[in-house]
Amino acid sequence: MSWRKEQSRAERGYHHGNLKEALLQAALGLIAEKGAAGFTFADAARMAGVSAAAPYRHFRDRDELLSSIAQRGFEQFEQRLTAAWDDGRPDTVTAFERVGKAYLAFAREEPAFYNAMFESGLPVDANPALQAASERAFNIIRAAAERLAALAPLGTPRPPAMMMALHIWSMAHGVASLFSRGDAARRKLPMSPDELLEAEVLIYLRGLGFPTDRRPPGKGAEPPPVPPEASSGSGVPPGGPWGKPK
């Protein structure tokens, strides 16, 4: 990982040998500490033990370094969402919620990537490769939404799958961005971001007619369960994610 970092010039020799990677790693650390805005090209160079001009052999400018990090971030993000989705196993709703949690986990565990991807202010649409990576990640959510849409109970008006995907994305991003970052604008919450998002998604899914958890006591006409899977427990803790209504 930290191959050859922190070495003095003498023992390193004139050529670094791995500067591009070292710069990316250094930048990642710096962004995690001080945010994308506070991160400095010169600092990254210093951390890698080279002069301030050296990075320009590997990145056109500071923005390109940031872009590279964002891109790498989208790729890892995609992987984690894919793993969480696990092709909808064991059932669509459970898997869907797991994707939400993976989203938050990524924001929490990879603040530097998340920052570069969503909060650095760099124009996603200016770099085709970056935009493509971003879309590949979003497509995981979208594919999950398609599956979910196909299962939605008839008789309930429902939005296009694309819209559902955007809804989920906005919820996850909203929670992550407002509450799930140790980073800067930390606000105190009476609950964990995970709980918050889980409840939000559950209510949303219920609004789409999905059976979430035990049925309301008196209500006879709960929307009919969905063909093959649908029936079982969706990973909701007993009592629901927010306890009993008082």
Next chain:
Amino acid sequence: MSWRKEQSRAERGYHHGNLKEALLQAALGLIAEKGAAGFTFADAARMAGVSAAAPYRHFRDRDELLSSIAQRGFEQFEQRLTAAWDDGRPDTVTAFERVGKAYLAFAREEPAFYNAMFESGLPVDANPALQAASERAFNIIRAAAERLAALAPLGTPRPPAMMMALHIWSMAHGVASLFSRGDAARRKLPMSPDELLEAEVLIYLRGLGFPTDRRPPGKGAEPPPVPPEASSGSGVPPGGPWGKPK
């Protein structure tokens, strides 16, 4: 508005007379253009026609200027949310949705404020006045959620009002931050952010047991103003926000 801006030193005299305000306005413009990260203290000074050192007579440093703008932003934000909420008239659900739209409208129409408030990375909890302003704004959403919670149909499990408020906030912020900014990371959408958020909130409310479908065309009983409302209304466009399910 642009009182005395752009004037040459000669016609202005040694003293500006209104520098603090001029700097705030200049900064607002610059942030709207280039984002909080790209905004420069020196640029604001230049725009106000004073030397680079002059701003330090009015703000401890660049961050304090940013803070002032964020604070002012939260105050305007609070006003707009209050107006949109209108104490829950004509009925709670309609007013609630109006608040959501006001949120997006603010993000769209006041990008500089929104940026300073939510995307500049300045620590809200470091400045008590700022934090208080932020909380006052959030309290509008929270109060609306309380009212909504009181109306929620019995028989449906429901979260605490505080949680509902956070849910709404995260949806609005998520949509605003991902899609509603001309600013930077613009992504193309098959629908407007307003539609997106409206549908999202409607589904969420339905998940809480609120009736969100359009009124029956004949609509015999318009709900009485405040106390026993709960039944219908909600300003849903005919056909619902996303068209017919296919």
Next chain:
DNA sequence: CAGCTCATGTGAACGACTTTTACATGAGCC
């Protein structure tokens, strides 16, 4: 009105950062 004072603005200076340019080094290939 003269004179004083203090808030407000100026210019110069420092160190840090970004980026460019001309030059140095040495790893890999013939």
Next chain:
DNA sequence: GGCTCATGTAAAAGTCGTTCACATGAGCTG
């Protein structure tokens, strides 16, 4: 062994943020 080109360096120009000593003049005091 010698060439060459990718990779690194030093130096310089331009920008910022911030501080400091000094200048200005608006408004009070007498």
